Amino acid sequence: MKGKFIFNHRIAPTFFHLGIHCPEIAEKAQPGQFVMVRVREGGDPLLRRPFSFYRIRKKHVEIMYEVVGKGTQIMSAMKKGEEIDLLGPLGKGFTITQGMKKAVLVAGGAGVAPLLALGERLKGTADLTLYLGAKTASGLLSVHEFEALGKVVVATEDGSKGYRGMITDLIEHKVKVKMHGLHLFSCGPRPMLKKVSAFARRNGFPCQVSLEAYMGCGIGACLGCAVKVKTGKGQADYLKVCTDGPVFESSTVVFE
Ligand SMILES: Cc1cc2nc3c(=O)[nH]c(=O)nc-3n(C[C@H](O)[C@H](O)[C@H](O)COP(=O)(O)OP(=O)(O)OC[C@H]3O[C@@H](n4cnc5c(N)ncnc54)[C@H](O)[C@@H]3O)c2cc1C
Ligand code: FES
Numbered sequence: 001m002k003g004k005f006i007f008n009h010r011i012a013p014t015f016f017h018l019g020i021h022c023p024e025i026a027e028k029a030q031p032g033q034f035v036m037v038r039v040r041e042g043g044d045p046l047l048r049r050p051f052s053f054y055r056i057r058k059k060h061v062e063i064m065y066e067v068v069g070k071g072t073q074i075m076s077a078m079k080k081g082e083e084i085d086l087l088g089p090l091g092k093g094f095t096i097t098q099g100m101k102k103a104v105l106v107a108g109g110a111g112v113a114p115l116l117a118l119g120e121r122l123k124g125t126a127d128l129t130l131y132l133g134a135k136t137a138s139g140l141l142s143v144h145e146f147e148a149l150g151k152v153v154v155a156t157e158d159g160s161k162g163y164r165g166m167i168t169d170l171i172e173h174k175v176k177v178k179m180h181g182l183h184l185f186s187c188g189p190r191p192m193l194k195k196v197s198a199f200a201r202r203n204g205f206p207c208q209v210s211l212e213a214y215m216g217c218g219i220g221a222c223l224g225c226a227v228k229v230k231t232g233k234g235q236a237d238y239l240k241v242c243t244d245g246p247v248f249e250s251s252t253v254v255f256e
Pocket of ligand 2: 214215217218219225240242243
């Protein structure tokens with residue numbers, strides 16, 4: 001399916017905010033799902049690249065991406081009006097239930113991307129707090145966008161903004177066990193998700209995490225994105241991040 005670039009702005013030294021007109025995908029997309037992008041025709045790069053929905057609108061979707069390699073470099077040079085080949089929406093997104101009155105979103109670095117779409121969907125139904133962590137102040141992304149949705153608390157490892165230290169230490173102090181009906185949602189580096197998951201388990205909070213994995217196909221065919229999970233009997237098994245996720249109940253994931 002073709003999508004047309006409607007904007008592609010640099011928002012931080014290595015980050016871009018991209019809008020793609022694609023009504024067929026926009027009308028079906030859910031927070032936490034993703035799209036596979038073929039950055040250009042031909043065989044290089046060969047594989048499509050996965051990106052979460054950062055915003056979902058009626059006729060377009062938005063992506064926030066970091067330039068890390070060839071594919072994202074090519075995307076960053078593309079201009080308004082250019083077309084791109086998309087496959088999506090794919091995967092299983094966040095599960096939103098009616099009883100969610102308080103939601104705490106915990107993001108590390110670029111992990112804000114799927115959480116903004118989720119926050120926009122939850123606004124008006126749940127009381128939202130976003131905990132946003134980065135190495136340094138310039139890595140704190142989408143702060144203003146989240147301030148429009150709820151309370152934002154930031155932490156930086158070097159102390160250049162907000163709490164000095166890890167965002168996972170901050171939630172230990174701030175998110176209290178007595179907050180009944182609270183749901184945690186998190187996206188970011190695996191070590192951070194492991195700590196958020198352990199915090200949720202200790203305190204009895206339901207918690208959903210959005211995982212990343214190397215994806216060859218995005219549709220369950222290549223088995224490249226397997227993640228270790230617990231089965232009901234306490235044994236380990238594997239699920240596919242692309243079709244069983246990328247969003248999982250944190251209690252099912254084996255973080256090694
Ligand atoms: C479900 C899902 C959603 C994602 N959403 C976003 C998003 O919203 N914004 C965003 O910036 N990125 C997102 N990513 C990561 C994004 O897909 C990769 O950064 C992108 O594919 C890199 O392509 P490239 O050609 O520029 O880099 P490559 O040349 O392929 O790789 C450059 C470097 O990035 C690393 N890398 C590449 N892909 C991944 C990956 N999947 N996981 C971890 N490291 C990787 C490589 O090891 C290498 O060091 C998502 C990944 C998944 C699986
Ligand atoms: S990316 Fe191919 S099976 Fe998940």
